[in-house]
Amino acid sequence: MRSVICSRKHIANANSRRPAFSRPGRGVALFLSLVLLVSWTLTLSGCSGKKKKSVTLFACDTYVTLSCEGKDANRAINEASDLLMKMDAKLSRGNKDSEISKLNASSEKEPVTLSEDTYYLLSTAMKYSEKTAGRFDPTVAPLMDLWGFSTGYPHVPDSAQIQETVKNVDYRKVHLLSNRTAYVEPGVSVDLGGIGKGFIGDILMQKLRAFSLSEIILDLGGNICAWSSSSDLSIGVVSPLDTTKMCCTFTLSSSTVGTVITSGAYERFFEQDGVRYGHIMDTRNGFPSNTDMLSVTVIGADGTRGDAYSTALYALGSGEAKTLAMRDNIDCILCAENGTLWVSSSLKGKVHAQEGWTIEYFG
Amino acid sequence: MRKKDGQSNTSVKKLPPRNFRFSSGDVFIIGAIVLVCAILIGGIFFHRRAHQGDARYVRITQDGKVLLEMDLAEFSDPMEYRIDSERGHMIIFISSEKVYIKESSCTDKICVDQGDLTAPGDGAICLPNRVVVQIVSGGSEKDDPSGKVDVIAR
Numbered sequence: 001m002r003s004v005i006c007s008r009k010h011i012a013n014a015n016s017r018r019p020a021f022s023r024p025g026r027g028v029a030l031f032l033s034l035v036l037l038v039s040w041t042l043t044l045s046g047c048s049g050k051k052k053k054s055v056t057l058f059a060c061d062t063y064v065t066l067s068c069e070g071k072d073a074n075r076a077i078n079e080a081s082d083l084l085m086k087m088d089a090k091l092s093r094g095n096k097d098s099e100i101s102k103l104n105a106s107s108e109k110e111p112v113t114l115s116e117d118t119y120y121l122l123s124t125a126m127k128y129s130e131k132t133a134g135r136f137d138p139t140v141a142p143l144m145d146l147w148g149f150s151t152g153y154p155h156v157p158d159s160a161q162i163q164e165t166v167k168n169v170d171y172r173k174v175h176l177l178s179n180r181t182a183y184v185e186p187g188v189s190v191d192l193g194g195i196g197k198g199f200i201g202d203i204l205m206q207k208l209r210a211f212s213l214s215e216i217i218l219d220l221g222g223n224i225c226a227w228s229s230s231s232d233l234s235i236g237v238v239s240p241l242d243t244t245k246m247c248c249t250f251t252l253s254s255s256t257v258g259t260v261i262t263s264g265a266y267e268r269f270f271e272q273d274g275v276r277y278g279h280i281m282d283t284r285n286g287f288p289s290n291t292d293m294l295s296v297t298v299i300g301a302d303g304t305r306g307d308a309y310s311t312a313l314y315a316l317g318s319g320e321a322k323t324l325a326m327r328d329n330i331d332c333i334l335c336a337e338n339g340t341l342w343v344s345s346s347l348k349g350k351v352h353a354q355e356g357w358t359i360e361y362f363g
Numbered sequence: 364m365r366k367k368d369g370q371s372n373t374s375v376k377k378l379p380p381r382n383f384r385f386s387s388g389d390v391f392i393i394g395a396i397v398l399v400c401a402i403l404i405g406g407i408f409f410h411r412r413a414h415q416g417d418a419r420y421v422r423i424t425q426d427g428k429v430l431l432e433m434d435l436a437e438f439s440d441p442m443e444y445r446i447d448s449e450r451g452h453m454i455i456f457i458s459s460e461k462v463y464i465k466e467s468s469c470t471d472k473i474c475v476d477q478g479d480l481t482a483p484g485d486g487a488i489c490l491p492n493r494v495v496v497q498i499v500s501g502g503s504e505k506d507d508p509s510g511k512v513d514v515i516a517r
Contacts, residue, residue, distance in 0.1 A: 056427055058493055152470045152491060222517035236512035244478070244485070249512055260516040267473060267517070297516060 053077045059088040060197050062221030066204070070213030080204050087200045090118060093141060093191045103182060104189045108175075111183035117203070119180040124304055125195050129171035131328060132312035137171050137283045139184075141191035147288070149279045154270040156277065166286035198261055198307025201225035205257055205303075224260040225303050226252055233258075239354070240266035240294035240335055247335055247357045250299060251350050259303035263310035264295025264335070280314050291317030297333040299347065305330075318342060326363040419483055421462050422497045423455060435459050435498075450492045464489065464496060 054067035055077050064084060068076050093100045099118045106112045114122065125138040141150070146165050148154040173185040184190060192199075197220040205225050208216045217233070218225040226233050232254050236246040243266065252258040265278020265288065282289040296314040298306035309330050313321040318336050325332050325344060333351060334342035343351050345361040353359045385393075423431040423444065431444060441458035443465065451468030461479040464487050474489035474496075483500035 056424070056495065058426060062490065063488060063495065154470075217514050219514055222515075224514050224516040226514065233514075234512040236515040238515055238517035243517065246512070246515065262516045268471070270471075 055081060057081060057084065059084050060092070060200065060220060061094070061193065062197075063219075064221065065217075065219040067215075067217045067219075068208060068211075068213050069215040070211070072211035072213055076208050076211040076213055080208055083207055084200060084204060087117070087203060090115065091121070091192050091196045091200075093189070093193070100190055100192060104184060106183040107186065108183055111175075111177055111181040113179070113181050116180065119176075119182070121192055121195065121199050121304070122174070122182060122190070123176055124199070125192060125308065126171055126174065126176065128195070128305065128308035128312070132309070132324065134171060134283050135312035135315045136194060136308045137169060138190050138192055138194065139169050139171055139174060139188050140194070140281050140283060141189045142187075143169050143281050143283075143286055144191075144279070147277070147279075147281075149268065154277070154279075156272050162286040166283070169281075169283050169286070194311050195304055195307045197221060197223045198259065198303035198305070201259060201303040209257075222262060223303065223307065225257070226260075227257045228252075228254050230254055235260045237262060237295075237297050237333060237335075239357075240264045243267065246354050247295075248333060248341055248351050248353045248359070250297075250333075250347070251352070257301050258299065259301065259306050260297060260299050261303060261306040261310045262295050262297040263314040264293075265289075265314075266295060280311060282315055289315040291315070292337050293318055293321065293334060294337055295335040296321065297335070299331045299333070322362050418500065420499050421457055422495075422499050424495045424497075426493050433457075435462070446492070446494060448492065453489065453492055453494055455496055462496060462498060463487070467492060 051071065051073045052067070052069045053073040054065060056063055056065045058064070066077055066080050066084070070076075089095055089097075090099050092098050093104070095101060099112070099114050102112045103114065103122075122138070125136075129137050142165050143162075144150050146157045146161055148157075168185075168187040168189075170188070173188045174182065174190060175184070176182045201218050201220050201223055202225070204218055205216065205227065209227070214230065215228040215233075216226065222238070224235055226235060233252040235250045235252055235258070237248050237250065237260065239245040239247040241247075250260055252260075263280060265280055268279035269288075270277055277288040278290075280289045281287070291314070293314055296310045298310040298313070300306050309325075309328070309332070313325060313330070313332060313334065316324060318334050321332075321334055322342060324330070325334075331344045331347050333344075333347070336342060339357055341351070341353055341357050341359045342362050343359050345363045348361060351359060419435045420432055421435055422429060423446075425446065425448065430446065435457070436459055438457050438459045441456065444455040444457055446453040446455070452466075453464060453468065453474075454466040456463050456465045461481045463479050464474045464477065467474050467489055469489055469491035471491070474487045474492075474494070477487035480487060480496065480498050483498050486495060486497040488495050
């Protein structure tokens, strides 16, 4: 509307028969009218509204999608992507030059010095191993290799080999020394994959919060880390029985950082002689964990903690999982075989079951 | 603005006559503005219509690079899209109704088990081949009928 008024005013000033462009006022009028017109229509069409950007990358052995909305979206996404790739290179066991590979090649006589991030994550992983009595254990990798979960050709290995390998699955065989140095005992191999995605999500979120953004949603291979300045976010939890559906949704209140991390054997498993073997190992006997649990979703502000506990709770089975969750104040959704969702009572009102699932609160 | 107006008035030193009539130049300016208006509004209208319709696109990416992005309506004749890379091969069936991964050289076949992809938001991922097959709508993904949630944890 403003543009129309403006052009009329200048037409009223047009008092001679001279061609329009010979007069500076006319040119300016035309130009200003067009500028106003364009800005008005752009506002109408919403093109000058919130900027949204998302990018999908391959990192941490999975797909990572970073999405941001707000003024700084472009810059934020670029810097976060760089940080993601850097962290992945540092923590990946598959990368021969990574700090984790160097740690796995270390010995008591030749400990390695780790960067601050890696040392912090390793010590945090050890802390959670202790708290979960080894149900979460960062040294489980050789067992995963033996079962073929890391190579892509899963199979049931020889039981003597399992016995031999499980001896080296023990977080107590990783030694943290002063001055950020550490070493592992012979045969022990550390893989921070079970906690690394949660940690990287936390670091990325911390970095992104410094930008002028209104919404941040990070999806690290299904681990969700989200925040929105003004609206509640609805986060679905995939159904372990049918991965095209959800078993429940969780409402994340606005201006709170929330991580939603699910562990379960419904995506990575294989069948041999009619028995189903999942990828989460029972570190006591070296076999895939076989409990009444289909999946465990841990919700909270700390993704590192959520990642470690979701694995541990899954391996425990619903009875012991409830006890551990209550003891350590973990907000979680335990998805049991009979269609029951055991939900921490602290999440009351925030978790909504989908059709076919019933919620029962505990704690 | 005011300064410029003042300048133009002093250069003419004459107020507009009362029986003012549009000159050819005035008509030209009005015409130009109306034309630009029409083009912009028309452009926005068509842009919105194109994005609001229920157009579904299939998007296939490998290693984050887009290999194919096409309107499903163009597949009234179904086709089989083949991917051959150093990681392995895949065959993706595409028709105007649905898309699914028909064959994959990967060992776990999780991608093949995903079945039919029909609605915007549906997707299948093959990690070994680093391939993502998605159905996306023309509009922003939040407007999808399947997008009752902002994101799904798995």
